[in-house]
Amino acid sequence: MPEEIDLSQFDEIPDRVARAKAKAEAMKKMREGGGGEASAPAEAAPEPAPAEEAPAVAESEGGGEAEVDLADLDQITDRVARAKAKAEAMRKAKVGGGAPAAGGGAAPAKKAPAKKSAAGAGDRAAAARALTEKGDGPAQVIVQTSPSPPDIRPGPDRILPLASGGMTTRRGFFSWLTLAWVSLAAATTAALAATGRFLFPNVLFEPPQSFKIGFPENYDVGVDERWKDKFSVWVVKEKTQMYALISVCTHLGCTPNWLAGDAKFKCPCHGSGFYSTGINFEGPAPRPLERARIVVGEDGQILIDKNTKYQWEKGQWENPESFLKLI
Secondary structure, rough: OOOOHHHHHHHHHOOOOHHHHHHHHHHHHHHHHHHHHHHOHHHHHHOOOOHHOOOOEEOOOOOOEEEOOHHHHHHHOOOHHHHHHOOOOHHHHHOOOOOOOHHHHHOOOOOOOOOOOHHHHHHHHHHHHHHOOOOOOOOOOOOOHHHHHOOOOOOOOOOOOHHHHHOOOHHHHHHHHHHHHHHHHHHHHHHHHHHHHHHHOOOOOOOOOOOOOOOHOOOOOEEOOOOOOOOOEEEEEEEEEEEEEEEEOOOOOOOOOOEEEEEEEEOOOOOOOOOOOOOOOOOOOOOOOOEEEEEEOOOEEEEEEEEEEEEEHHHHOOOHOOOOOOO
């Protein structure tokens, strides 16, 4: 029967892949009956990834810096070990050693840019002398210069053609001049109109408050509406007297209508109702209609003066000028 083995001893291996391989190897040996061989995690575990053999560093022919192919180090599974190997390989390449790192873990470094060598400078100087020599004659110095900048060209014309809104001709100039004068005239006219409007504001022309309505015999008994639209009064004639009611509701100032079939004044706004005498009897109107002063003029015509008003609740309807007594 295979011996039991404690796999927790392999948890000390930092590399996850190496730890898994060590546990698998220990399990395999335990099944084969040789569990004792896997007693130490360090012996059963494979070498960590940084110990993988890195490609050798090749020296350059010129004795300069070594050229290293860092792509070969991508085979190292551990990321930290791979980075360290690449750094070590690059350091050795810069130093110029070019030898593999201890333990075979050194990695090649990136190819460093070649410095300008004295040989390269000499070759360029020889090539320059070859260009200056012409046969056996004296050497001529040829100075290579950068091409001269192109001539500075003037920008587009500032003056646009007339079709594009410019004025390149005399006709175009006078066209713009005419437009300017027309604009000035329009602005001046608007300013004068505004000034006139300020000097003459809106005025509400009201009809005269004192006016004549004819002779008493021209009216029949009842409510006459001929002066309602023009002077806002109703002329009410009874058998013994006449009076003028102002056609303004005492609630909110609306104009009531005379309903001959119901023999009452009815306000269309809030439903206030008044008798033909002007007394309120329904709706929100707080008091009766007002009467206007009514007298007979020197020429015998009826004169109504709305500047003087009489209110029933104040007892003013008893005033002789609040009604016209008929004989």
